[in-house]
Amino acid sequence: MSSSQAGRSPLKLLSRFGTLFVLLLLCVFFSIATLKDQHPTDEGAARALASQISRDYPGTPGVLIVVRPGEEDLLYAASLEEELKRSGANILGKVTGKPSEVRRKLEEMGSAGTKLDVVATHNFSAQGVLAGEQFKILTSSHPSLQSAKVLKPPSVRWPVFLKISNLMDILNMISVIAIIAIGMTMVIITTGIDLSVGSLIAFSGVIVACSARELGINPDSGILLLLGCVLLGIVGCGLLGTFSGVMVTAFGIHPFIVTLSIMSIARGMSFIIADGPSDVVIETESYRFLGAGRSLLGIPNSVILMILLYLLAHLLMTRTVLGRHIYAVGGNREAAHLSGVPVKRVLIIVYTICGALAGLGGVVNSSLYGAGSAKSGVGYELQIIAAVVVGGTSLAGGSGRIMGTLVGALILGVIANGMNLTGVTTYPQMVVFGLLILVAVLIDQLKNRKTGTASS
Incomplete structure (x- = not known):
């Protein structure tokens, strides 16, 4: 092995597992910072x-x-x-x-x-x-x-951060963001962006709640009717994602403009359907099963759903033709087209997936509170994009890993939870998250510049 190859090997490992290393460092730091006497009552x-x-x-x-x-x-x-x-x-x-x-x-x-x-x-x-x-x-x-x-x-001396209940809280807290970030990863790999996902969370929750109310669903109603309402919310958001994809591919409108418009449209429609800002309560406790329930070893159901979706998405991106096409479109759209990749169809599919996952995230979010709200999901699009970027997906497109996005979401969740445990107030947290996104984008830009220099 040459000296140049030996030098590149550690850098390659750092590039591949750098975010995981950062996550581990954060866990160690907050574990030390929150070490104190615990008084168990279990x-x-x-x-x-x-x-x-x-x-x-x-x-x-x-x-x-x-x-x-x-x-x-x-x-x-x-x-x-x-x-x-x-x-x-x-x-x-x-x-x-x-x-x-x-x-x-x-x-x-x-x-x-x-x-x-x-x-x-x-x-x-x-x-x-x-x-x-x-x-x-x-x-x-x-x-x-x-x-x-x-x-x-x-008493037991143990970090508050590493208590099982706190770790479950972190996973539950990031579940909605992480689920939607799967679709956002696919969109960003194709050099796109979707700013509508936060509004789609509200849109999905409101559709489910209002359709349940109109159908008169109550604790005695069957589960099939409730599932129908859930599917209606997910499909509705998926169709809005499809519309975004069509606008991008058929008319060549920049994804930023298209999804910014959908963000406003979906939010406005949510308020119209809900008839104002008041929450629409879902009158059945079974609906809270997904967002607030625990079934397997005390793990929240939303976390189990998140893990299953990441496994499926990982297989999709690494083992299927569609996954290879998504990377090809992001790497070089013209070359992908000349190679026979159906570029427009791939773009429509990824925006549809992103919309549908935003709808599913809205279902989980409304299930947690037992109500749909037109005010929910505000600012979520920034957190979701941050999770994708921090997870190593390049804004220039063509590269990124689904599991990296999960690590990115965990990093955001760990930082938020750790700062809460150590008494950091909301406003400094906003500064920290802003700097984190800036550093992640800066690293991405430097990496792309280095790659470009190496190739030339």
């Missing part, structure tokens, strides 16, 4: 506390469970109670209220002479009446309570 923490109690108090210890009101705490309390009963503990009661209710319960037990060994709780409830001196003062006047101790699960 089933694992309940099992750990029950195991400690059974080990330290053999036999039949008297246990009072204290948690806050709330779904997570109630699940923790139920799991703790089940584990303690299994180990033979005597559950004396369960308090899920305010500190005053805890005090009242302890005084009642003390007055009745009930033997209490352990108050089983967690860090958030081990405050006030259960904290240090206050607990000692309260129990000292009741002989049956004097030996009682407050026990809670041990």
Whole structure:
């Protein structure tokens, strides 16, 4: 291997996996920045506390469970109670209220002479009446309570950023942007642009909500009618994408102008159909399955959909004739035409795909909130384009990878989430995102300039 080839090899690796390396660096940075003591309240923490109690108090210890009101705490309390009963503990009661209710319960037990060994709780409830001196003062006047101790699960030092719930939030947050970015990647590879996708999100959501309302869909209605409304929203946006493609190919209008017009048209139509800016509520809980539901291992359904779509899009772009044609059209449209590639048909297809995926993104977005809104999707087109560009797709066309776009969307999501966790306010975040897009475009331009110099 020559020295020039050896020098190019690391640069080639950096060019191919640079965005993934950046994503990893960001994850490491925000993990360090958010490292702090965590106080678990999940089933694992309940099992750990029950195991400690059974080990330290053999036999039949008297246990009072204290948690806050709330779904997570109630699940923790139920799991703790089940584990303690299994180990033979005597559950004396369960308090899920305010500190005053805890005090009242302890005084009642003390007055009745009930033997209490352990108050089983967690860090958030081990405050006030259960904290240090206050607990000692309260129990000292009741002989049956004097030996009682407050026990809670041990703390764990772990980054807030790397908590499973936070990682799921990041994936859920980027799902709509990432889904639509698939179509935007195809459009940009062909040297086009689609500014209408943000408005199509609103258009799709409004169509689904209004058609569901007109059909009288309610919780007792069948799923087929609701699916019909969803398909109507997706197909409607796909047809607007087809219209954009026809305007670009048949009349030679620049994609920027065409999609800017569609952006305004779709937004206006959304307000007209919704009869104003008010949300159109979808009166069935089953519609929220896609946007807010979780089915497989606690992973949000929107994230599962996103992953499936990226796998399909990756196969489309790397294993099919259409994928090769998309790259050919972006690389050199005239050469592609002379080689027999149906350039106009390919362009219409990519704009249709982009429109349909924007419609699907609108369905996911409206499903999350259970309503369609003509105001939704504002500014999304910039975030979607940013995800594509940051992911390594060249604005000059001809190059780019679908999986790179997914990494680009993850980078945007990680930065937004990390800045929120570290207390960075909205306005500095806007500056950071603007600089990020500028740097990504600058790198793309320098790379294209270097490629051009090398070829000449």
